Amino acid sequence: MLTRWERAFLGDLFEILLPRGGHPRLPLGAADMPLVPFAERWLLEAPADVRVGFRVALRVLAWAPLLTLSGIRPLRALEPDARIAVLERLSRHRLYLLRELPLLVKTVACTGYCAHPAVREGIGLPDHVEGPPRWLEELDTGGPRTVERP
Amino acid sequence: MIRSPEELDGRTVDDIADVVIVGSGAAGATAARVLAEAGLEVVVLEEGPAVPAAELRPDFHSGQARVWRDGGAQVARGRALMPLLQGVCVGGSTAINGAIIHRIPETILGGWLKADPGLAVTVDPERLGEIWDRMDEELGVGPAPPDVLGENNRLLGVGARALGVDAAPIRRNVIGCEGSARCLQGCPTARRQSMNISYIPRAVAHGARVYTCAWAQRVTLGRGRATGVVARLHRGHRGQWCGRLRVRARRAVLIAASAVHTPLLLLRSGLGRTSGLVGRRFQAHPGTAVLGVFDDPVRMWAGATQGYESLHWWDERMKIETLALPPELGAVRLPALGAPLIRRLAEYGHVAQWAVQVRALAMGSVVHGLGGRAVVRYDLTPADVRVLKLGVLRLCELLFAAGAREVLPGVHGLPPSVRSMDELAPLGELPDSPQLFHCIASHMFGTAVMASAPKMGVTSPTGELWDCPGAYVIDSSVFPSNLGVNPQHAIAGLAWRLAERLVEEAAG
Numbered sequence: 001m002l003t004r005w006e007r008a009f010l011g012d013l014f015e016i017l018l019p020r021g022g023h024p025r026l027p028l029g030a031a032d033m034p035l036v037p038f039a040e041r042w043l044l045e046a047p048a049d050v051r052v053g054f055r056v057a058l059r060v061l062a063w064a065p066l067l068t069l070s071g072i073r074p075l076r077a078l079e080p081d082a083r084i085a086v087l088e089r090l091s092r093h094r095l096y097l098l099r100e101l102p103l104l105v106k107t108v109a110c111t112g113y114c115a116h117p118a119v120r121e122g123i124g125l126p127d128h129v130e131g132p133p134r135w136l137e138e139l140d141t142g143g144p145r146t147v148e149r150p
Numbered sequence: 151m152i153r154s155p156e157e158l159d160g161r162t163v164d165d166i167a168d169v170v171i172v173g174s175g176a177a178g179a180t181a182a183r184v185l186a187e188a189g190l191e192v193v194v195l196e197e198g199p200a201v202p203a204a205e206l207r208p209d210f211h212s213g214q215a216r217v218w219r220d221g222g223a224q225v226a227r228g229r230a231l232m233p234l235l236q237g238v239c240v241g242g243s244t245a246i247n248g249a250i251i252h253r254i255p256e257t258i259l260g261g262w263l264k265a266d267p268g269l270a271v272t273v274d275p276e277r278l279g280e281i282w283d284r285m286d287e288e289l290g291v292g293p294a295p296p297d298v299l300g301e302n303n304r305l306l307g308v309g310a311r312a313l314g315v316d317a318a319p320i321r322r323n324v325i326g327c328e329g330s331a332r333c334l335q336g337c338p339t340a341r342r343q344s345m346n347i348s349y350i351p352r353a354v355a356h357g358a359r360v361y362t363c364a365w366a367q368r369v370t371l372g373r374g375r376a377t378g379v380v381a382r383l384h385r386g387h388r389g390q391w392c393g394r395l396r397v398r399a400r401r402a403v404l405i406a407a408s409a410v411h412t413p414l415l416l417l418r419s420g421l422g423r424t425s426g427l428v429g430r431r432f433q434a435h436p437g438t439a440v441l442g443v444f445d446d447p448v449r450m451w452a453g454a455t456q457g458y459e460s461l462h463w464w465d466e467r468m469k470i471e472t473l474a475l476p477p478e479l480g481a482v483r484l485p486a487l488g489a490p491l492i493r494r495l496a497e498y499g500h501v502a503q504w505a506v507q508v509r510a511l512a513m514g515s516v517v518h519g520l521g522g523r524a525v526v527r528y529d530l531t532p533a534d535v536r537v538l539k540l541g542v543l544r545l546c547e548l549l550f551a552a553g554a555r556e557v558l559p560g561v562h563g564l565p566p567s568v569r570s571m572d573e574l575a576p577l578g579e580l581p582d583s584p585q586l587f588h589c590i591a592s593h594m595f596g597t598a599v600m601a602s603a604p605k606m607g608v609t610s611p612t613g614e615l616w617d618c619p620g621a622y623v624i625d626s627s628v629f630p631s632n633l634g635v636n637p638q639h640a641i642a643g644l645a646w647r648l649a650e651r652l653v654e655e656a657a658g
Contacts, residue, residue: 018488018491018492019489021489022488023489023492023496026495026496041215045215045221045223046220047224047523048520049520050220084488088487091487096585106481110477110481111210111214111478111479112211113481114210114476114477114478115211119477119495120208120209123498123499124447124498124499125451125477126451130207130208133208133209133211133212134207134212135215
């Protein structure tokens with residue numbers, strides 16, 4: 001559903017937001033789990049305007065350095081620390097819609113990341129013993145990756 | 151009998167009953183139970199699926215995708231975007247709420263009757279009181295017991311006592327709560343007496359037939375009155391259309407599809423046009439949350455999702471309550487990105503979250519959007535924003551009084567993390583804009599309001615449409631105003647009252 005560029009950029013964003021090795025109890029990062037396929041499922045379940053908004057958000061985020069007066073290069077061309085700084089600046093932007101963009105991506109990323117049994121165990125939730133979420137099970141076993149829409 | 155589209159095998163199905171009810175939430179299920187027990191033949195159409203507790207998983211998304219409307223992405227549009235949380239499954243929003251039980255406050259009931267004395271036909275405080283007493287007994291309503299409070303709830307009591315603020319355990323409709331803090335995903339132990347666990351089974355035991363995954367397309371008419379409902383069937387929450395259902399109603403069509411979707415069904419059916427108020431006067435209880443970080447573990451995942459509340463400032467249009475969120479949602483509110491976000495997540499077990507809910511003055515509207523989806527327009531008034539600001543300040547004060555070492559107010563223009571009330575002083579200088587907050591709304595009202603004169607309302611005080619005999623609206627769409635408290639019991643109580651009027655009429 002997402003284009004190759006959108007998938008790659010979204011993967012980059014997820015890794016910026018949720019990097020590997022951030023804490024001894026949470027060593028996994030976004031790169032260690034299928035968060036981009038999860039995001040595609042999430043989008044298929046969302047209303048059309050949210051899907052469109054998400055894709056527009058990706059394009060705006062790609063040029064976030066311009067919007068935050070942080071340079072004229074796209075986000076992917078920056079060093080990791082500079083990317084985080086740009087996204088943080090954008091999340092405090094005076095324009096409401098712009099500062100909502102990192103939050104939108106963070107919402108999807110955290111929904112998937114915090115569902116992972118290893119993350120739940122690291123946070124301390126007792127329910128990780130009940131097994132992985134349905135979507136992760138399906139993605140791991142090659143189950144349905146798309147949701148039929150009316 | 152509960153029938154899914156799979157059983158119907160893609161056919162066009164015809165059915166007939168005395169009463170057809172659209173929606174199986176607080177209103178629809180209660181009416182179904184009252185009418186079925188009175189011996190009437192009842193058919194209930196539910197847009198979502200039946201989701202047994204055994205199918206629920208611990209993670210948030212697995213439940214959200216199955217039982218929340220639009221997977222939780224239904225949003226009201228205004229100067230700020232505001233998620234509107236609704237269940238779409240058997241039991242409706244009662245299957246995903248915090249099990250909070252309140253009756254309609256006396257001042258609200260009194261206000262309704264003062265503004266329109268004709269409402270007393272059904273809005274009868276004495277009879278409603280009797281109904282709520284009975285529902286309390288049947289649904290196991292009582293204060294959250296100490297053994298399922300957990301720290302998130304207990305700490306609100308600590309903070310309130312320290313400040314001399316009235317607060318108490320919440321009255322909930324749960325029997326044998328295990329405190330898994332998973333109310334919002336669907337109770338994994340089926341202890342919450344949501345309508346899918348309580349009144350729908352009772353209605354079914356008395357012969358009611360429930361069709362799941364049945365989206366009510368329109369109300370059918372004949373000889374100037376409602377004669378039934380045409381619905382489209384789909385496979386699952388977001389499945390493909392797979393059949394049609396035509397249900398003829400001998401006596402009445404009851405619409406209980408929520409204050410967002412009831413007006414849309416009326417508009418699709420060309421009904422309720424007398425007053426021009428269908429879809430207007432949308433009201434809600436917007437709310438926002440504040441997080442506190444404590445030295446000792448809080449473990450929001452152990453205890454009732456919502457177990458403690460304060461009505462101390464109810465007269466100022468605000469209600470304070472605890473709200474344990476799973477880390478998937480809580481993480482979004484943590485003010486960090488990258489490695490700092492991971493570190494914040496690692497200490498999520500030390501985080502408490504409480505919320506303020508506002509009896510907002512704002513009124514919005516509901517109309518059809520592309521593909522028949524709801525478009526809700528809703529903007530908080532400056533006065534509402536001022537209440538929210540005050541609510542956030544009080545939440546911060548309560549959290550500090552309970553011992554929080556750090557508070558995360560979640561307000562644009564304030565520091566993301568504060569360690570004293572002094573740091574919150576700039577809040578008063580910020581503009582009264584809804585864009586300061588991340589609000590949600592989960593209680594909605596008023597889009598097909600009842601009144602004793604056709605020009606003042608969409609329905610009569612009995613819920614019957616002024617322009618269509620035999621068609622009734624029985625959910626919170628008919629409420630003349632919002633309540634300032636969680637509305638499940640209010641909605642169910644009024645639906646019971648309207649349903650028993652129908653039974654009396656049927657008995658001649």
